[in-house]
Amino acid sequence: MPYVYMLRCSDKSYYVGSTVNLEWRLAQHHSGDGAAYTRRRRPVELVWAEEFERIDDAFFREKQVQGWSRAKREALIKGNYAALPGLSVSKRPAP
Numbered sequence: 001m002p003y004v005y006m007l008r009c010s011d012k013s014y015y016v017g018s019t020v021n022l023e024w025r026l027a028q029h030h031s032g033d034g035a036a037y038t039r040r041r042r043p044v045e046l047v048w049a050e051e052f053e054r055i056d057d058a059f060f061r062e063k064q065v066q067g068w069s070r071a072k073r074e075a076l077i078k079g080n081y082a083a084l085p086g087l088s089v090s091k092r093p094a095p
Contacts, residue, residue, distance in 0.1 A: 002058035004065065005049040006073065009041035014073050018062040022049060048077045 003022045007015040007029060015038050019025035028034040029044050038044050052058040065073065072087040 002052045002055040003049050004052070004058050004061045006047050006065065006077065007038060007044040008047045009038060009044050011041050013041065014047075014070070015041075015044065016062055016066045016073075018055075018058045020055060 002018065002020050004016065004018045005022060005025070007017075009015060015029075015035065017025065017035065025034065026046055029038045030042070032039045032042060034044075050058075050061065052061065065076065068076075069087060072084060075081075075083040075087055
């Protein structure tokens with residue numbers, strides 16, 4: 001099954017990815033054979049994952065979460081879904 005997942009890296013940054021085999025992909029990240037981003041920030045910890053029926057849905061969700069702020073990602077990790085819409089609102093003043 002396809003997954004979207006989020007890792008917390010050793011520098012406290014987050015990495016968002018997608019895969020059809022979560023266990024195998026996590027092993028790659030842990031061994032340093034995963035993404036270049038996580039290779040330089042090991043160890044990494046899985047903090048969130050979501051399963052999908054279709055890989056294209058997982059890929060869409062990956063791109064969505066990659067565009068989120070740190071605060072919104074942390075709300076997702078905590079399962080605080082009620083906070084997500086409010087974290088989408090721009091903090092910039094209207095023109």
